[in-house]
Amino acid sequence: MQLSQIRDILKARVLCGEDHLDREVFSACGSDFMSDVLAFVKNQALLLTGLVNPQVVRTADMVEMKCIVFVRGKVPSQEIVDLARERDIVVMTCAKRMYEACGLLYSKGLRGNCDGDD
Amino acid sequence: METIKLVYPVEGGDLIEAGEASSKMKLTLKKLGLPQDVIRRASICMYEGEINMVIHADGGQAEVEIDPGQIRICMTDTGPGIPDVQQAMQEGFSTAGQTARELGFGAGMGLPNIKRYSDEMHIDTQLGKGTTVTVLIKIPQ
Numbered sequence: 001m002q003l004s005q006i007r008d009i010l011k012a013r014v015l016c017g018e019d020h021l022d023r024e025v026f027s028a029c030g031s032d033f034m035s036d037v038l039a040f041v042k043n044q045a046l047l048l049t050g051l052v053n054p055q056v057v058r059t060a061d062m063v064e065m066k067c068i069v070f071v072r073g074k075v076p077s078q079e080i081v082d083l084a085r086e087r088d089i090v091v092m093t094c095a096k097r098m099y100e101a102c103g104l105l106y107s108k109g110l111r112g113n114c115d116g117d118d
Numbered sequence: 119m120e121t122i123k124l125v126y127p128v129e130g131g132d133l134i135e136a137g138e139a140s141s142k143m144k145l146t147l148k149k150l151g152l153p154q155d156v157i158r159r160a161s162i163c164m165y166e167g168e169i170n171m172v173i174h175a176d177g178g179q180a181e182v183e184i185d186p187g188q189i190r191i192c193m194t195d196t197g198p199g200i201p202d203v204q205q206a207m208q209e210g211f212s213t214a215g216q217t218a219r220e221l222g223f224g225a226g227m228g229l230p231n232i233k234r235y236s237d238e239m240h241i242d243t244q245l246g247k248g249t250t251v252t253v254l255i256k257i258p259q
Contacts, residue, residue: 035227038162039234043154051222055169058137059222062144062161064154 010094017090027113030102034059057083122184130177140165159235163253166228167193189255199245
């Protein structure tokens with residue numbers, strides 16, 4: 001799924017990486033636990049989280065995630081956005097809550113691709 | 119390729135800034151052109167170890183040796199040591215405080231994640247003296 005589709009489905013606002021919305025992600029992970037995210041390793045993945053701090057970006061970087069979506073209307077500080085820009089990670093924010101954001105993307109075909117998924 | 123040795127000090131106290139050493143190592147591994155999967159596994163092990171050093175031990179040091187066949191990461195601290203390693207290796211067990219939890223850590227996944235992504239893992243710990251976690255990641259030829 002292209003990042004531009006994710007922006008449209010979630011009615012998200014792009015905070016950095018506006019020029020890279022043609023990039024694709026093939027799986028997604030929603031969590032506020034960074035170690036859960038580190039246990040999730042997929043190529044070209046998206047992270048949805050309600051947690052806002054620099055470790056979110058560092059964690060996403062370690063597992064080479066392409067995009068972070070902050071849910072529940074959370075807006076990261078400029079410092080956090082800059083950290084993501086340096087690491088070539090697209091950042092968005094959306095007003096939807098975690099469950100709804102994940103559900104919308106899942107229903108449009110973006111799966112977790114974890115063990116146990118169909 | 120000759121063996122490359124890198125040393126990264128890990129500063130304690132500031133969990134918000136933790137992860138710099140892992141980011142630097144990751145960049146170096148990328149520059150060396152190692153496979154993506156190897157870089158990712160090494161980065162996760164180092165990052166979890168770095169976070170542990172900051173949460174539990176007021177920092178420490180990570181030594182990274184890169185050979186043609188493997189990456190060896192040795193993370194040493196002079197913290198309180200781990201009283202029960204078997205318990206610490208269980209997913210969900212954590213002694214981390216509130217600050218770590220607020221930042222998304224302390225879910226009891228740190229050491230289990232290091233084990234999950236490494237080919238070999240050794241923990242040498244002494245109460246009151248410190249802990250050394252050594253991790254090997256093989257590079258497929």
